[in-house]
Amino acid sequence: MAKTLDKVDVVTVGVGWTGGIIAAECAKAGMKVRGLERGQNRGTEDYSLVHDEYRYAIRYELMQDLSKETITFRNNVKQRALPMRQMGSFLLGEGLGGAGTHWNGMTYRFFPYDFQIKTETEKKYGKNKLSSDYLIQDWGITYDELEPYYDRFEKTMGLSGEDTNPFWGKRSSDFPTPPMKKMPLLKKFEKATKDLGYHPYMVPSANLSEPYENPDGSQLNACQYCGFCERFGCEYGAKASPEVTVIPAAQKTGNYDIIFNANVVEILTKGNKTTGVRYIDTQTGEEVIQPADVVVLTSYMMNNAKLLMVSNIGDQYDPETGKGTLGRNYCYQIEPGATGFFDEQMNTFMGAGALGMTIDDFNADNFDHSDLDFIHGASISFVQSGSRPIGTNPVPSDVPLWGAEFKKASIENFTRTLDVFGQGASMPHKHNYLSLDPTYKDKYGVPLLQMTYNFTEQDRNLHKFITKKTVEVMEKMGAKKTEGGGPLAEYDIVPYQSTHNTGGTSMGNDPNTSVVNTYLQHWDVENLFVVGAGNFNHNSGYNPTATVGALAYRTAEGIQKYRQKGGSLV
Amino acid sequence: MTETKKGVSRRDFLKTTGIAAGTLVGGGLIGGLVGYNAKKGNSNVATAPADNEHDADINRGLMFFTKRHDFEVLSQATERIFPEDELGPGAIGLGVPYFIDNQLAGNYGSNAREYMQGPFYEGGPTQGYQTRLTRAELFMNGIQTMDQEANKRFGKSFADIEGEQMDEILTDLQKDSIKMKGVSSAFFFKLLRSATLEGAYADPIYNGNVNMEGWKMKGFPGHQMSYINQIEDEKFHKIDPKSISIMQH
Secondary structure, eight states: OOEEOOOEEEEEESOSHHHHHHHHHHHHTTOOEEEEOSSOOOOGGGGTTOOOHIIIIISOTTBOOTTTOOEEEESSTTSOOEEOOSOOSSOOBOSTTGGGTSOOOBOOOOOHHHHTHHHHHHHHHOTTSSOTTBOOOOOSSOHHHHHHHHHHHHHHHTOBOOOOOTTSOOOSSOOSBOOOOOOHHHHHHHHHHHHTTOOOEEOOBSBOSSOEEOTTOOEEOOOOOBSOOTTSOOTTSOBOOGGGTHHHHHHHTTSEEEESSEEEEEEEEETTEEEEEEEEETTTOOEEEEEEEEEEEOSOHHHHHHHHHHTTOSOBOOTTTOOOOBTTTOBOOBOOEEEEEOSSOOOTTOBOTTOEEEEOTTSTTSSOOTTOSSSSOEEEEEEOOOOOTTTOOOOOTTSOSSSHHHHHHHHHHHTTEEEEEEEEOBOOBTTOEEEEEEEEEOTTSOEEEEEEOOOOHHHHHHHHHHHHHHHHHHHHTTOSEEEEOOOOOSOOSSSOOOSOOBOSSOBOSOTTTOSBOTTOBBSSOTTEEEOSGGGOSSBOSSOSHHHHHHHHHHHHHHHHHHHHHOSOOO | OOGGGSSSOHHHHHHHHTOOGGGOOSSHHHHHHHHHHHHTTOOOOOSSOOSSTTTOOTTOOOSSOOOHHHHHHHHHHHHHHSOOBTTBOOTTTTTHHHHHHHHHTSHHHHTTTSOOOSOOOOOOTTSOOOOSOOHHHHHHHHHHHHHHHHHHHHSSOGGGSOHHHHHHHHHHHHTTOSOOSSSOHHHHHHHHHHHHHHHHHSOGGGSOSGGGHHHHHHTOOBSOSOOTTTTTOSSOOOOOOBOGGGGTO
């Protein structure tokens, strides 16, 4: 018999960026908010031993314990889906702050084009630019409508940057802090791209260039360029993450608490409303019911989708019939790039997760696609995040992967290699989707989420195009030898690629093609909100966090409206 | 520093004494052997305990392997993957075999934080680790495979064949042309290669990267509090590496 706790106004499932933002805003507005976090409490004081590549980057200290839960994966419906037994292609978070603890901090707003991609693409290139197998759709909200929330999130983070990119949408205010240090290798990229006629700018960075106090009164420190960001927590509190911003802001109100070791397994419903959630106390095995007036799913996009599926909320997408919305529009990203080998030694081991420069000359619809066999594009960046010796063993492709020659070349090139890389946009395809696995279960007996995904023709064409551009930039940077990445093969879940998984719980104006409305309120269950990159209808050529945070701020506003008048917010 | 630099390497010694490596159990003979080397003024031996109580690194030892012979096969294989050269020590000199042994005895070896529930199927090339074997079992399996292959091809243990002969077997593992039970040989080779590099470059607290020699070769400074004063410099900085252990003492 499950134990039932006292009812709260708002419960969030997961406490990372989105859970933290919802908590801070709702608690400030006087609501009683509770966060349920399956992992542990942690914060800056836990990261003093973080300069340990093996523990954190290779053995995934801060990430999800897959022995308890993972996903299953197949490239297509004909294949048998099998569990992702080890972490690889993407890094799922766990514990306070979630993936917001171990992110790099590259924080771009999406383009105005992204939000109206279908309308804009058809207007410019006609209805048949992409085949109807691609399910692109407008997001139901424009960049201008989302702008104030981007602004809000950037001020919470103290984002460091410069507003010099001619391709961005209009900003209502400048970056809260100046860009990071434009060190020599960045200048090399800047000069090369300028010489090629492009428009380089400093990556908007959540590793802060200077100390900053945010509007909630949280204090962030200045980045020390120690080279341990991605896969690590920041021992200086210099990387904007939930534990140093929105979570303390929520706690300060006295209206917020967090229950740790609470793994939510079901969203409880009665009619068209949710009554709360059921969770397992992972330490005692006990079942607990947390009643709430409003339930907000704020875990990673995969777990958000899974919880809706196991709770039978919404209609599962079926690739055969094209019916259903839940699990549809799953997208990822592609990573075209070029490696350059240089003669001189460079300080490649110094850096910060978002210390870099980018060009958008081949991103979004910033260039003419009339004669191209794809839409959208990729940001092209050089980022000096700090090379580490286990993960970085660059050798030219004619050198073997082990033995005397490998040792010599990988040591020689550790401080003599630079990478220019693209983050290529990903378009939804009718064959790429999320569902429940019929065979495999998590530790609590709940089915695993199943991912059916492969790269598409659009991905291959874009990859080829952007690879050439990155080679061109690297050659201009003066590499004695440049190697572009090989052609895009089948999606492989083993090598790390990107933790920019999107879709599955997409947003929009039409319940036939979206799971939630533009306040991320579920179409069928009015007091249930689903927040995260799962709301994206496609993935842009950028990191997703700024858009995730902006949507969360807008949702927090929606929850306050809902508390006042109830019903659908649209 | 490494075995090949010693007056007589352990392998040479075993060859010349005619003692089958497999009969070596425990540290008695090894200890005596290393003591012999130490007396020749070569006391900087990373791979085995010394007989002198004051020189012996009593914080290092085998936690996983039970047969010295298996450990020796592993050691020689890692050394071929990451050999000693003019740049510095190879896998053995860096303590990589101890690193791997120690890791196999813990969470890494038992895949404690990975999904190990059945049913198990072979899986496609894009679906990753699908064997029911843990890494500990996989390593034992792989080591035995390498040894059997050496006996079949050259009539000797893997630990006793020539370097080029070892490379031939390792290459065939890599190319997946050797049959292994429960897993592909290419998969095992990949794991062995990764573990070797991890042992060469992990912080020395994990018992590899002895004396931070891996980092010194590579120009990686390890744990440094800050580069804020150097990040804008054009010139390359050669920085004495530090272990994360300095934060704990």
